[in-house]
Every structure is written in C-alpha cells, then in structure tokens.
Amino acid sequence: MWVAGIDEAGRGCICGALFVAGVIGREENIAHFGAKDSKKLSPKQRERIYQTLLESQHKGEIGLFVVQIEAWEIDKFGLSIAMKNGIEQILCRIADFATSQNLKGQNLAGRENGLEEIIIDGNTTFHAKIPHSLVQWGVGVRTLIKADDTMPIVSCASIVAKVSKDRQMQELDRLFPQYSLAKNKGYGTLQHKKAIAQNGYCPHHRKSFKILMQECLF
Template sequence: MKQLCGIDEAGRGPVAGPLVMAGVILKDSIDELNDSKKLTEKKREKLYDLIIENSIYHIVSFEAETIDNLGISACLISGLKEIMQTIPDAEYIFDGNTTFGISGLRCQVKADVDVPEVSAASILAKVTRDRYMVELSKKYPQYGFEKHKGYGTKAHIDAIAKNGLSPVHRKSFKIKSLEQPTLF
C-alpha cells in the first residue's frame, strides 16, 4: 500500500512575495494538525518543527517574478510535479478543487482540514512563506511585510501607493484601487 502524500500551498493570492508549496508524508501521527489558517502563529511554529522531525517532505517556492512570467497556474502545476517527482511512489492528494490535469493526483476541497498529511503540508508552506516575508520586511521595511505577509491589506496598498512596487511585488496582479481611470 502506498503512503499518502498531502500537498498544499500558501501565497496564491498575495500581491507580494512567493508562492510556497509543500508535500508531506507523515511517519508518525501528530496531534492538533489543522488548516494552517485556523491555527495561531505560535501553534504553527510549534507544529512546523514536529512535522519536519516526523515526515518526509519537500518544499517548493516560486518568486514573484516567476509568477509574473509563467502565471500562477503554471507555477502550481510545476510545483505539484516537482513534489511528486521528489517524493515518488505515493498516493497524492492536493487541497482544492482541481488536479490541473495531472495524472496520479487527486484533489479534495477542505483536505487541509480533513487529511492530516495535507494539514501538515499547509503548515509547512505557510510557516515557510511567513518566515520569508518577515525576512523581506527587513530589506523593504516601508511595506510592512512582517504584518500582512504581502496580502492586499489597506496598509499594504497605501504603502504601494506611497512607495511604488518593490522587486518582490507581483506586477501581473492588478490592484483595482491603484489603477488609473481611462479617459476617452
């Protein structure tokens, strides 16, 4: 019987920073796993270390420039394929509603809540991405990445309006409140 490899991502929707994906096969069960968004930052950090110690895992990251050049779907497909190649001979389940046509992969809505391996992948992806955004905040303090992690909050949009886009912003993601009206 093949082991189950759960796959999830963090950072599909932000206007800055990377898309991070993780695949996880748990070697031992871990209590209190859940969708990373339903856990406190402190709990995610604690679980992150437990997952690393008790799993076979692979983490993939796509920078903003790659997302702009390839598109978010192509990055997701590439990440799924890389995880499946790096963690071979498993049964793969991806959180969401599409397999992007990848054979040998099944998807399940809310798998990050219902499937421990996907919950673990969700936590690895989110903690990895959040830590990276905190590091980026040191290089680009004017944007407040440590607070909003690159999502389009009012404070972040205001910072973009004041400072322009940084090299870690996704230029292909349109921010409606910053678009200039077209005059005819």
Template sequence: MESLLPPDYDIVVCGIDEAGRGCIAGSLFVCGVILSPNIPLALKAQLKDSKSLSETKRNMLAPLIQRFSDFYLVKKTHQEIDDKGLSLCLQEALKEILQNLKAPKYIFDGNCKFGVDLLQTLIKGDSKLPCISAASILAKNAKDKEMIDLDTLYPQYGFKKNKGYGSKEHLKAIKDYGYCPIHRISFKLKSLM
C-alpha cells in the same frame, strides 16, 4: 457527516497544499507531505488547516512535522510568477513534488489539478486530512519566514504583518511608495487604478 476514509488513509498518501497563491508580494510555496507511521498521535491531533493556527503554533509544529514525515517544499518566486503565470507555477511545483515524493496517491487541497494527471483533489482537504494539514503548515511557515525577512528590507510595506497579502495598509503603502522589487507586478490591483 462521518468520513468514509480509513483512519490511516493520510499515512499512505502524499498531502499537498500551498501558501501565497493570493499574495501580491513574495513567493508561492507548495509543499507535499507523507506522514510517518510513527508520528505521535498527540502531534497528529494538532494538525489542522494552517489558517486556523496561530503563527506561534505553526512555528512550533513545523519542525515536528519535518521530523515525522517525508516532505518536499517548492518555492516559486515573484519573478517566476510574473514571467510564467500563477497556474503554470503551480503546475510545475505539483509535478516537482510528484517526482520527489513517492506515494500511491497524491491529494491536493482544493478543486483544481492544474493539468497534473496523477493528482487527486479534495476541497477543504487541509481541514480533513492530517497529511494535507501538515503540508499547509509547512508551506505557510515557509511563506511567513520569507515575508518576515523581506520586512527588514522593505519595512514600509508591513510584510511582517500582512505576509504579502493585499491588506488595506499594504495597498496604501503601494500607493505611497510604489511597487518594491518583490511585488508581483503581473497582479492587477483594481484598488490602485
């Protein structure tokens, strides 16, 4: 199905995406991106959903995206998520992005606005709009870097590989060693009960 959006639609909006929502360890990162009208077409063509790109490719694209965009990245720690809940953290992060990036439209990947009135949503937006793809890449890049750093502090959990998600090996490590200080203890893991 052909898109009804004009070709430059993504330049006049702020695309927003997150990384780490489904993690059981580490922070949540939410990023807003307004692509520059001067972004090279070759770079724009490489912007895809971060999950479809290798970590190496994301690491290569992240500084280029930063160079050719206005962006704002919000980090919500595991402690904030445990204290306030994931939904409130997402709402706060989205509001912070809207306060710090000025755009005629804000489009968040997914189908939930988390109570933020000025926000529009687009399911699978990270594979449909380059500005949301760019936000997805920057958020995922920040999440990956955090987990690689945390892996040096807590190597037994395999954060460098699992990035904080509940892989079989990660869940086994929690069974063997218990939670470490950066686990989200508010997330109830059925497999550990």
C-alpha cells in the same frame, strides 16, 4: 499505510513567493502531529508543529518537501503555470521518496503499508503531469476541497507551506519595512496598497497582479 498530501501558501498574495509543500508519512505517525488547517492555528502552534515535522524528517520517518516560486516567475508564466510547476516538482519528490522507501514493491504486493494516493487541497491539479513511476505503481492523485481541514496529511503540508511563506515575509519586512509585510503577509490589504501607491513596487511584488489603486484615494 502511507499517505501523502500537497497544499500551498501565498497563492493570493501580491508580494513574495508562492510556496507549494508536500508531506508523506505513515498514516498512524501523521495523526500524532495534531495538525489542523494552518489558518486555524496560531503562529506559535504552526511553528511548534513545523519543528516537530522537521525532527521527524531528520529521523527518516516522513518526507517533507517545499518548492518556492518567486514573484518574477509568476509574472512571467502566470499563476496557474506556477501552481502546475510547483505541484509537479512536489509529485516528483514524493515519487523519489517512495522509491527510496521501497513503497513501490509494498503497494504492488497489496500490503496495507504502501502508498495508495496523494491528496491535493482544492478542486484542481492545474493539469500537473503525474510522474510515470507513480502511474506505474497505481498511486492515484486526488483533489479534495478543504482537505487541509479534514485530512491530517494535507494539514501538515498546509502548515509547512504557511510557515515557509510567513518566514519569507518576515525577512522581506526587514528589507522593505515600508510595506508592513510581516503584518499583511504579502496580501493586498488597503494599507499595503497605499504603501505601493506611495513607494512603488519592491522587487518582490507581483507586478502582473491587478491592484485596484482607486480605493487608495479615499
């Protein structure tokens, strides 16, 4: 049976992009990656699994997709719309992959190696529109709290999103070292807020996010 999962990284950050990732593959193959919730893995462990996922993708064994939604888009449309758009793009790419692998026919034939559902980490789809092809094929979309910790396919998506986010933060840290982005990963730590108070925003900060600068005074 084929399984698919979606997760994100950077949703709560005050700097950098939101990354939404999706992975689809055969259940028995996904189990071999040894994926866990990305927050419970070291950076080296995440990178190792990420590289293994890329190798599997290059062999055509899995589908791996990442959508990057920049800070300016989040400021313009809001975080919920950004999440909705990201999930919709990933769903479309999963649908395209399923078509290329002829999972439609397998699923409708009732075989166990078809795609039955796509699991999204969390408790909401953000009202994302499901591609007509998936609806037509009877592929369900289900949310599950802590799916990144209990479902290996979602754990894989979690790792892809997290590695993508961290790599961007490392790149931005080289461009804007005053914010220590490689260390705080774009989250609103006290030191990060103090750096904003002293230096202002960089072009990649989410200016629509409410940052409590009062605590920087103490």
